[in-house]
Amino acid sequence: MSAQHTPPPGLEHEVLVPQDPDYHGHPNYLKIYISLLILFAITVFASLIHSPLLVFIVVFVISIVKASMVLLYFMHLKWEPKLIWLLLGLALMTLLFLIIGLYPDVVPITRYLIPKP
Amino acid sequence: MNIFPENASSYGAEIDFIFWLITIVVAVAGVVVLFLVLYPIFNRKKDYTKEQRYLKGDNFKQLRWIYLGIVLLAIADFSFLFKEESTWTKIEETLPNKDLHIAVIGRQWMWEFVYPGPDGKLYTDDDVKAINQLHIPVNATVHMDIQAYDVIHSVFIPNARFKQDALPGRSITRWVKMTKTGEYPLTCAEICGIAHANMKATITVESEEDFNKTIAKLYKE
Amino acid sequence: MNTHQKHGFWHRYFFSLDHKDIGFQYMLTIFFMVAIGGFFAYVFRMHLAFPDMEVPLFGLVTNTDYNMLITNHGLIMMMWLALGMLLAVAGNYLIPILIGTDDMAFPKLNKLSYWFFLISVILMVTSFFLPKGGVRGGWTMYPPLSVGDFGYNTPYATFSDRFFSSNSFVLLAIVFEFTALLMGGVNFFVTTLNKRAKGMTLMKMPLVVWMINIASVLFMFSVGPLVAGTFMLLLDINVGTGFYDPYRGGDPLLWEHLFWFFGHPEVYVILLPPLGILAEVISVNSRKPLFGYKFILTMTLIAAVLSMMVWAHHQFVSGIDPRAATVFSIFTIIISFPFAGIILAYIATMWYGKLRFNLPMKWAVGSVVLFTLLGGFTGLHLGASVFDIYAHDTSFVVAHFHYTLFPTVIFGSFAGIYYWFNKFSGRELNKTLGNLHFWLTFIFFNGFAFPLFLLGLAGQQRRVANYSQIEFLMQDPLPLYRQIATISAVILILTQFIFLFNFIWSLLKGKKVSTDNPWEANTLEWQTSSPPPHGNFKTYPIVYHGPYEYNIPDRDTDFTPQNEK
Amino acid sequence: MKNSSKKITWRQIPQARLAVWALIAGEFAIFGGLIVLYILNRLKYESWGEMAQHTNVIAGTINTFVLLTSSFFVVKAHEAAVHKDKQKIKLWIWLTIACAFMFLGIKTYEYTHEIMHGFTLPGNALLAEGKTVEVMYWSFYYTMTGLHGLHVIAGALALFFVMRKVTKTEENYHHIEAAGLYWHMVDIVWIFLFPLIYLIH
Ligand code: HEA
Ligand code: HEA
Ligand code: CUA
Ligand SMILES: [Cu+2]
DSSP, X not given: OTTOOOOXXXXXXXXXXXXXXXXXXOOOHHHHHHHHHHHHHHHHHHTTSSOHHHHHHHHHHHHHHHHHHIIIIISOGGGSOXXXXXXXXXXXXXXXXXXXHHHHHHSOOTTOOOOOO | OOSSOXXXXXXXXXXXXXXXXXXXXXXXXXXXXXXXXXXXXXXXXXXXXXXXXXXXXXXXXXXXXXXXXXXHHHHHHHHHHHHHHHHHIIIIIOOOOOSEEEXXXXXXXXXXXXXXXXXXOSSSTTXXXXXXXXXXXXTOEEEEEEEESSSOEEXXXXXXXXXXXXXXXXXXXXXXXXXXXXXXXXXXXXXXXXXXXXXXXXXXXXXXXXXXXXXXHHHHO | OOGGGGSOHHIIIIIOOOXXXXXXXXXXXXXXXXXXXXXXXXXXXXXXXXXXXXXXTTBOOOHHHHHHHHHHHHHIIIIIIIHXXXXXXXXXXXHHHHTTOSSOSOHHHHHHHHHHHHHHXXXXXXXXXXXXXXXXXXXXXXXXXXXXXXXTTOTTSOHHHHHTSHHHHHHHHHHHHHHHHHHHHHHHHHHHHHOOOBTOOGGGSOHHHHXXXXXXXXXXXXXXHHHHHHHHHHHHHHTOOOTTOGGGTOOHHHHHHHHHHHHHHHHHHHHHHHHXXXXXXXHHHHTSOOXXXXXXXXXXXXXXXXXXXXXXXXXXXXXXXXXXXXXXXHHHXXXXXXXXXXXXXXXHHHTTOOOOOOHHHHHHHHHHHHIIIIIIHHHHHHHSHHHHHHHXXXXXXXXXXXXXXXXXXXXXXXXXXXXXXXXXXXXXXXXXXXXXHHHHHHHHHHHHHHHHHHHHHTTOBSSOSOGGGOGGGSSTTHHHHHHHHHHXXXXXXXXXXXXXXXXXXXXXXXXXXXXXXXXXXXXXXXXXXXXXXXXXXXXXXXXXXXXXXXXXXXXXXXXXXXXXX | OTTOXXXXXXXXXXXHHHHHHHHHHHHHHHHXXXXXXXXXXXXXXXXXXXXXXXXXXXXXXXXXXXXXXXHHHHHHHHHHHHTTXXXXXXXXXXXXXXXXXXXXXXXXXXXXXXXXXXXXXXXXXXXXTTOTTHHHHHHHHHHHHHHHHHHHHHHHHHHHHHHHXXXXXXXXXXXXXXXXXXXXXXXXXXXXXXXXXXXXX
């Protein structure tokens, strides 16, 4: 294999990269899991409300809470460097721009007039 | 200078004006940039001291010329932006009262024009249709409902500085007011298949009476 | 040392894990694609000027041929040349060596990324030979047309008809290529963050490394929705869904949005790496520190964020909400400020310098001048929504984007190739041929592209196979302009053979370099042997200085290698 | 050891994990794009609510539960990796993969049912009824869940191979976490898909 060259001297700092995975905190995973399940149950019951808009809002907010719990604790984002936050933040920003830019052209349907010839 | 085709619509001149405005602004900026680039190239022999050369541009004092450049550019940009946006509002965001309402429908590969029949209303049974021949009265505000059947087309009237894509499924209303009589080309400006190149029509701008005669004749047919 | 020379051809050009070899593989593949793209340009340019003539080497160009030629020219040049040359080649070759490390963080992923790229190239090229011929809907592939003959109107077409159509193949090719570039991007990102030589802080990285990384990240985010959109278009074609079919609740405008949401950031993805290359070249050859390193970086980041808010300027007249168009127009004008900052900073670098007006520098200056004066500034014309009503989809736009793309992609790549040739081959390019190549390219590029402005202002639409039926476009002097453009374009393309010859000949037989650091540059790649061994450095460099420390006052030499105390 | 909130700097983050984070950000843009399109169309067409009633909410609920649980398993595997306990790593990862299979199984069941009821991807049956707009709901449904399903498969494969590598040859324990991150991403996507597709009528 051509990749086999021994790292020459001077690369010692590379060893900084920990081989030991335990360098960030560990929350109590069971607790998180149970609260996720509770939130999940709320979502399912909330969907029985008879108002689509309300359901949408409630359900969406809970989804965001759930997703951020998974992100923060299961994925240890809470202990990750700011760089990762930035990366994910940029992804969300992209989506924000997209939704704002698309809204006026996709949602209002008043301009639809002609049926298929 | 007539690098543009002859203007025949009420707002065409304003669009040309915007072009010249921007061109002048960027021409001035361009001369400055060109000078800035060429000066050091033709002045290569001159010997500066190391201190003079070791300019890193890492503080505001050294960067001030660049900031000044950006500010000047910003002023120039916004000066034409205001004019530009007000024109845009006038042309695209507002619909002046109409004298005539027609539909322009693109299909592979021809233009279909629909005039209101004797009842004066569009989209009724007595509509009048014409293919590739558009007649409109002079000095009349014409509303066009721009539509397409199959793929995206684009109505382009160079002499009116008018362009609007025609999307299937959508009806987009734009207006135009021609101020000169004559025959003008109307072409398709969005690729739409094999005969995109041949998808063209003629607009005849004529006086009110001539126009009425034409419609009456079309209606009979 | 040169471990790779022990391996055979296949090993070097197919299975190598070395970033330099992979970069070179990319480059050869891209040359192959460019040859196709350039040939297509030649054919349709000839057809435009002399509509009734049989084009030598091709024959008579029908309307279908014409549409197919321009579409594939656009696709190849944008997706395979520009993105490939600047992200994949520049990124692969430059990043590890400029940050002073042995290889990419994930060499195998890197190899995989090249293979994906190769698959995409193969898919793209096979698409020309499919029964119904290549794609013909413009490189933007607006849906109802790009769903094509298998469209919403022909539900009876069989699945194999649909799948073995150029439309499916090209979309698949694009998906593969995006995947390749995404893998590359992740690799660059991790390599830059984790594998820098000791002492190489972020602010001591050469600008080109920054630029390629910013471009990769920008690419990664902007392409996401389009990947989803491409899957949807593939489903439309192959399965018969109606995502873009207005008669089934879909909307063709959706694709336009998704495409340009990627498409506009894409042009900056294309622009940033050459700007980085220009920074290297200009700074070295002005013997001065790059003026305002942090300033340029800030401006780039601002522009990168802004670039995600301007996409609809390609759609001013496509039926979007006119009020939204106003907003997009304003942002489009605003985005010129950071670029003004960057360009002015480059120019400021040249002032008070001891300029060496050698070949890389010529390409760099040419790039700055043409990009600014005729590319960037006409961007402002188009960004003004009102004028865009008239100019949209005319040759004015074509001229604008050739004046932005050609100076950045081609001039920038050539600046890079002429600058780093000594490094990656250990030999020198012939200077006379190089000068000839530069001046001919410079002159005839203008000869080709400038008339397009005038044609566009006269109202000539783009993507039209044959103007001879459109009377107002046949008035004098418009046909003459077209012929000037064509003749220049043909000479321009022929000129590239000078380069090709020079490149191959010098690679095999050129004069061996006498020194490892011919430009007296600071950056790390010049502090190792030419060509660099596998693993790049004998001992890992330790970095003490920024990349652009020329003419530090109390030093004897006017340059200070980054790894010298 | 628990809850020690030791922060690390970005120089210390292992390569594999950094790469997976970058990948996740990219995937967010892809799925996010799709979800944005779905939401916008959802706002446009009220009649999609009616279609949403034809989805199998119970199956969806079970699936959500399965995925949430699998996320928990993965994180347990990570904990085992911290203690370098190969046996436990295997156990938790196998449980996760079992969850993946269960998820896919239920999904297949749902798909067959829906297809039998005429809700197919091109939706010719609905088209024949004149429900032109509603067809798109099912197009989105299959595209989103299908793409997600592919990611489930990819995630399970990744977990499997990483587990094999870690327990057999190399002892790169932190690779478990990297693969786990990807799996969580798949879960997060489902957290959004489930209510958007199944619950809002
Ligand atoms: C590398 C590629 C590239 C780059 C960099 C740009 C840069 C810009 N582009 Fe361009 N563009 C394309 C590639 C590119 N474009 C392509 C390929 C298309 C067409 C696609 C298709 O339809 O097929 C297109 C189309 C296009 C359109 C749509 C036209 C239409 O279809 O109707 C518009 C409209 O706004 C536009 C605007 C701009 C603007 C405002 C910039 C700005 O970023 C430019 C900013 C730079 C400057 C302004 C110069 C620097 C300024 C200075 C040095 C100032 C000096 C100051 C002083 C002296 C005070 N472009
Ligand atoms: C990077 C992008 C790029 C580049 C470099 C070029 C280069 C050229 N383009 Fe291209 N062009 C596009 C991108 C590009 N184009 C796009 C996106 C479109 C829109 C398509 C559409 O409408 O859908 C377009 C459309 C377009 C049109 C408009 C067609 C129409 O609308 O009707 C025309 C017409 O003249 C044209 C001509 C040319 C010519 C003569 C060149 C020449 O400059 C070519 C000469 C250059 C080379 C040959 C390559 C450089 C050489 C090397 C790197 C060395 C290696 C070379 C070999 C091995 C040969 N192009
Ligand atoms: Cu219709 Cu082009
Ligand atoms: Cu743009």
